[in-house]
Amino acid sequence: MLAAVKTPAELTELFRSRGLKITPQRVSIFRALYDNDTHPTAEAVYAKVLEEMPTISLRTVYQTLNDLAAMGEITQLDLGTGSARFDPNLSPHHHLVCESCGQVRDVYGEFDGVKIPKNKLAGFQVSSTEIVFRGLCPDCAAAAEYAGAGAAT
Amino acid sequence: MLAAVKTPAELTELFRSRGLKITPQRVSIFRALYDNDTHPTAEAVYAKVLEEMPTISLRTVYQTLNDLAAMGEITQLDLGTGSARFDPNLSPHHHLVCESCGQVRDVYGEFDGVKIPKNKLAGFQVSSTEIVFRGLCPDCAAAAEYAGAGAAT
DNA sequence: TTACAAATAACAACGGTTGCAGTTTGAGTG
DNA sequence: CACTCAAACTGCAACCGTTGTTATTTGTAA
Numbered sequence: 270m271l272a273a274v275k276t277p278a279e280l281t282e283l284f285r286s287r288g289l290k291i292t293p294q295r296v297s298i299f300r301a302l303y304d305n306d307t308h309p310t311a312e313a314v315y316a317k318v319l320e321e322m323p324t325i326s327l328r329t330v331y332q333t334l335n336d337l338a339a340m341g342e343i344t345q346l347d348l349g350t351g352s353a354r355f356d357p358n359l360s361p362h363h364h365l366v367c368e369s370c371g372q373v374r375d376v377y378g379e380f381d382g383v384k385i386p387k388n389k390l391a392g393f394q395v396s397s398t399e400i401v402f403r404g405l406c407p408d409c410a411a412a413a414e415y416a417g418a419g420a421a422t
Numbered sequence: 423m424l425a426a427v428k429t430p431a432e433l434t435e436l437f438r439s440r441g442l443k444i445t446p447q448r449v450s451i452f453r454a455l456y457d458n459d460t461h462p463t464a465e466a467v468y469a470k471v472l473e474e475m476p477t478i479s480l481r482t483v484y485q486t487l488n489d490l491a492a493m494g495e496i497t498q499l500d501l502g503t504g505s506a507r508f509d510p511n512l513s514p515h516h517h518l519v520c521e522s523c524g525q526v527r528d529v530y531g532e533f534d535g536v537k538i539p540k541n542k543l544a545g546f547q548v549s550s551t552e553i554v555f556r557g558l559c560p561d562c563a564a565a566a567e568y569a570g571a572g573a574a575t
Numbered sequence: 576t577t578a579c580a581a582a583t584a585a586c587a588a589c590g591g592t593t594g595c596a597g598t599t600t601g602a603g604t605g
Numbered sequence: 606c607a608c609t610c611a612a613a614c615t616g617c618a619a620c621c622g623t624t625g626t627t628a629t630t631t632g633t634a635a
Contacts, residue, residue: 290601290612311592326615331592347502352591365538365546374546376538385518385529385555392560393518393527399554402538407545443581443632464622479584484623505622 273360275342277303283342297322298333308346308354308364308373348373348401363400369409376402426513428495430456436495450475451486461499461507461517461526501526501554516553522562529555 275283277299281291301309301317309317315330334355337343346354348364350371358375365374385395405413428436430452434444454462454470462470468483487508490496499507501517503524511528518527538548558566 288612292601292613294614324615328593328616329614332613335593345502347500349498349500349506353502365548367546368549376542378538378542385531389529389531392563393520393555393557394563395518395555395557396521397556399556401552401554402546402548403550403552404546404548410545410547441581445582445632447583477584481585481624482583485582488624 274303274357280337280342283340287340289336293322294318294325294329295333297325298330302337302343302355302357305357306375308356310352310354312352314355346373363402365402365404365406367406367409368403369405369413372406374406376400427456427510433490433495436493440493442489446475447471447478447482448486450478451483455490455496455508455510458510459528461509463505463507465505467508499526516555518555518557518559520559520562521556522558522566525559527559529553 277296280299281296284295285291297318298314300321301314307313311327311331311334314334315325315327318325318330334343334345338345338355342357342359344356344359346356346364348354348366350366350373354373360377363376363378365376366372367374385393404410430449433452434449437448438444450471451467454467460466464480464484464487467487468478468480471478471483487496487498491498491508495510495512497509497512499509499517501507501519503519503526507526513530516529516531518529519525520527538546557563
């Protein structure tokens with residue numbers, strides 16, 4: 270379902286080709302990330318991996334996530350939700366963040382208009398553009414409306 | 423020079439009108455924020471205020487910055503640079519972030535094209551849009567080029 | 576001047592993340 | 606298949622930014 274996400278097998282091959290060892294911990298983390306569009310925190314990945322590998326340490330999860338990010342296979346997101354989130358989806362996209370529950374949703378779209386006029390760049394070299402839309406997810410919006418209506422009476 | 427930034431006097435009046443006390447600590451923080459487009463961290467504001475008030479505590483700086491943010495007089499930015507930054511500039515703008523030195527620069531511009539098609543929103547209510555351009559500031563770009571050229575020989 | 580609520584300072588604690596040291600293990604070699 | 610060793614893993618301590626707590630201080634209105 271997800272576009273531009275490497276399978277566990279592909280990541281395994283990538284690690285092998287770089288002379289890195291294929292450990293069960295790493296493979297389990299690859300699986301936890303695959304087909305995962307929840308933008309999990311390190312803790313969330315840890316929880317998922319624990320199910321099939323009860324002895325893995327949180328430290329190893331951090332280590333592997335950092336390695337993957339350094340290789341460019343996942344992106345680390347800092348959305349101001351307390352902890353970093355990791356996104357295995359490499360196709361160009363942006364994010365909707367619910368300010369109430371913290372859930373993150375992908376937004377596909379081009380936004381070609383988002384370019385800084387050269388005369389305003391003043392020598393700055395832009396290599397990536399992130400757009401974050403903040404607001405309320407459907408559930409939280411409904412809850413807020415309900416609470417508002419209740420409080421108004 | 424900065425647009426839409428309240429002066430220390432205006433912030434003082436605002437606090438007074440809300441029944442909040444005018445303390446020298448608060449006024450000093452107002453001054454540290456005024457005409458400041460460096461997007462300072464709490465620590466940076468603390469350092470600046472320390473110059474004229476050597477007994478202020480970092481805790482008070484955090485407290486006041488949080489209060490100002492809650493009143494909507496400054497914006498808290500989470501740019502993944504380790505600590506939160508505070509922006510007293512309320513006019514609509516976006517940010518350029520140097521991935522090497524962490525410096526943050528304002529970008530004025532409209533980007534009217536940045537709207538999510540309704541059919542993709544799926545009930546999400548968007549209340550704000552942040553755009554972050556990442557790359558290299560002129561100084562770091564020059565340093566990188568120099569290092570690259572040197573390494574290539 | 577007094578009195579009181581509000582604000583401050585000092586310090587402990589917390590959550591996310593990383594450094595470190597000792598042990599385990601993947602994978603190439605004979 | 607056993608051996609070897611660098612790489613990876615675990616467990617724990619430490620770190621940093623930030624917030625909670627509580628006793629003390631201080632604007633401010635009476």
